[in-house]
Amino acid sequence: MEKKSEINGHAVPGSASTDLMVEQQQQHLHPRGGLGGRLAGFLRRNLLVILTVSGVLVGVGLGMVVRSLGLTRAQMTYFAFPGEMLLRMLKMIILPLVVCSLVSGAASLDTRSLGKLGGVAVAYFLVTTLIASGIGVALAFIIRPGVGAGALNTNALGLESVSANKETADSFLDLARNLFPANLVAAAFRSYATDYKMVAMGNNTNGTTLYQKVPFGTETDGMNILGLVLFAMVFGVALRKLGEEGEELIRFFNAFNEATMVLVSWIMWYIPFGIMFLVGSKIVEMEDVVLLVTSLGKYIFASILGHIIHGGIVLPLIYFGFTRKNPFSFLSGLITPFTTAFATCSSSATLPSMIKCVEENNGVDKRISRFILPIGATVNMDGAAIFQCIAAVFIAQLNNAELNAGQIFTILVTATASSVGAAGIPAGGIITIAIILEAIGLPTNDLSLMLAVDWIVDRTTTVVNVEGDALGAGILHHINQQEMRKLHLQEEELEEVRVEAMANVEAEEETSPLVTRQSKILEATPEAIESVL
Incomplete structure (x- = not known):
């Protein structure tokens, strides 16, 4: 008989790790050594969380101290090296984790439940991103961060200009092209992107040469996660359809997946040390932060407030509405991935620790978490949608452009749709803002203002992104459990x-x-x- 345990309100099958956790919880409830034993038990259970949060705090202090030393650019690079190693480790594990977890996840769920869970997941991602976009636009019109800041420009702050000349139609066509990569091996490190060249089309009556802008395909550096996600899902379903013939390959991907999770558990012990230097190096590299915050303070405030409202109120309410369970007890088991998200600014880099913590601390079914979290890290960008909408309205106010109802609707739809294709990397959402600006006919030359403070806003953005993924996994786990319970009751009635x-x-x-x-x-x-x- 398989033992069952309960973690954070979720029933999970008994295993070595969960049994150990239940035993630790029982020791916590019935301490053996009084206050000292209770404290030791608490420290043992939450050691990684405490170390990770301490890494951020120590990193801030260390950054402040080193900043006063006046390091050269080369010395800053050396100082940031341990943090760079953490990012490299996390990025190294993304490809095998995404492909293997999706193949094994899609193969372990039967086609009917896969379709139902997939439908619920898509609806959840779409609705939450639309709500996030709505919050962003509403806050931008209430706080009005761009009003009175017309004198603000890139030259005043000494910023480099950001060029973005991509057509909106081509941006969405590139999204569709990346869904179906022409070369799977190349998709592991390159994405498709449209560029333009001017082609001479003859002369006019005055003898002036006429040029036409012609789009052509190029390859840009960066993993095409969207294409890999779609291929892995379809490949998993195909293996399931093969029946016995596909069993061996499914076992291979399952074993690969488990081995990857072991690597993740090792990397997680390096996270506190790496985070300390990641945060410290960002503080050392900061330009004149006082000038930036005073100039763009209302924009930063509006973005972070939007993230607090969506992540602290809207998403927990949606989770509670579906499950009738305390969302904050669910989120309390995910402090390590949230801290990683805050430090790395990358949804993709947070994925390994998120999968591990959701399964071990919250007892979410492996088949659910390994199927939905890689998809969520790619397509569910609630935090990005908020700051992109605020940025679009901010730039409109900066240029004294009055937005009509049609343009506001365009911002909402474009932000929701284009956040799907936003790269889960630091500053990945800036290019998406260019798409929104092109769609409503605004200049993109003020994008460098967003880039200047992106390192501040991007931290809360990534935390909200990964929180949306985690709560989505929790909701799907609850729905799946209810379905299984119904089936069990029907079987009992038939019996x-x-x-x-x-x-x-x-x-x-x-x-x-x-x-x-x-x-x-x-x-x-x-x-x-x-x-x-």
């Missing part, structure tokens, strides 16, 4: 009906005079049987 039917048949056999007479004949002597025959 009861079968038992009753069997009992009725037996009763009829016992009372039937014909059967009684036949049984009496069978009990008689062979001579009697012969005479009857």
